[in-house]
Amino acid sequence: MSVTADVASKFVFEEADIRGEIIHLDQSSAEILELHQYPPAVARLLGEFLAAVVLLSTTIKFDGRMILQAQGSGEIPLLMAECNSELEIRGIARGAAEASGQDFASLLPGGTLAITIEPRNGQRYQGIVPLEGGNLAACLEHYFENSEQLATRLWLTCDGSSAGGLLLQQLPAQLVSDTTQRSQQWEHVYILADTVMDQELLRSGQELLLAHLFPEDPIKLLPQRSVKFQCSCSEQRCLDALASLGSVELEELFAEQEIITMDCEFCNQQYGFKASDLAASEDNDPARSQH
Structure with missing residues (x-):
């Protein structure tokens, strides 16, 4: 089955307290990245931010918008991706036109990553973590470890046009209460997921990817939600x-x-x-x- 463009797909393991999300961004990410003449490495990084903010938006329940914003002391002073409850996204890398860095560490050194939730009704929330770990996925895993206290793993990729992502998260005990068994299930799942290739995240259909990564695990794939580029300016x-x-x-x-x-x-x-x-x-x- 071929990839379905611009969708967020939730799934749950039927015999373990583990959930996941697969993100494919094709047209939406391409439209955003084509608006600015970013160097290839910057475009790939912004694409990862776009995939990540969708993954986080569908994982954390809220009605409003989420902003994923990195501020560093390097060539990119600010990189931002936004997603609202309707999965409308936008993003920008400010001051990045002449950036020569080729990876996360050189483009965003020594800064912070802020995850901000702005609900339509209610109080604004912001969590901040250092830009450490060598990539965006590692920074976000550190955020979940410290704030949500839920075991969470992410895989993010972008080829400069399309972007993709995979998130796994261990849920509070419902199906399995034994601590040892829960640990074994989590280790089993994330070790298998860690074999995922960038091209699989970008090109494989959701059902095909899950069957390839977890061939012996019963998984329920939930209805997809569409993602699109939509700027909130007016x-x-x-x-x-x-x-x-x-x-x-x-x-x-x-x-x-x-x-x-x-x-x-x-x-x-x-x-x-x-x-x-x-x-x-x-x-x-x-x-x-x-x-």
């Missing part, structure tokens, strides 16, 4: 951002230029506004027109 958001500057600063800006342009660094969409646009926006907003 004309109204840009208008709101301009309005927040205040009337004095806006008057000074429009005195210098007839049209103020705002660019979205994620999708390269450009918005242009005249003074009349802001006035019309305020007239249509009862909350503002009262002030």
Whole structure:
């Protein structure tokens, strides 16, 4: 069975307290990576971040958006991937056009990785771990070890266009209560998963990949969810951002230029506004027109 593009596929082991997720990103990751002329190594790294943020979003229950953000002292000052509850993704590597590093350690040395959950309702949560371990998967495993206290393993890859990922996580005891048996099951599963090849994550269909990795383990594959590239920028958001500057600063800006342009660094969409646009926006907003 061939790979199904741009999907997140959950699965559970029927005789062990272990769950997993397989991610395939083709069109969505390609669209994001084609928006900017990133060096090949940067494109591959951003692709891994996109795969990872989808894996985390489907593993942690929330309604809102998740942001996976790395800040280092090397050639890439900031690398970010976002995914919301509808599995709409976007990402950017800021200041990476001239980066010459060829791997994770050289592109993002000595920094931190922040995992932020911004729910539509409720309190914002952020977890931070150091950028250590030699790759993104190792950093995220360290995060789960310290925050979730659940045994978790990840495998991530990107060829500069398509991206893929696999996550395994041991669940609290339900099917198996014996500690020794649980440890043996977990070791058995992640040793088999650790044989996965990059091309399998990118090209193999979900059912075929699971059958290849775990030929003797009963597994239930749950319904797939689609993933797509969707930027959250909009004309109204840009208008709101301009309005927040205040009337004095806006008057000074429009005195210098007839049209103020705002660019979205994620999708390269450009918005242009005249003074009349802001006035019309305020007239249509009862909350503002009262002030």
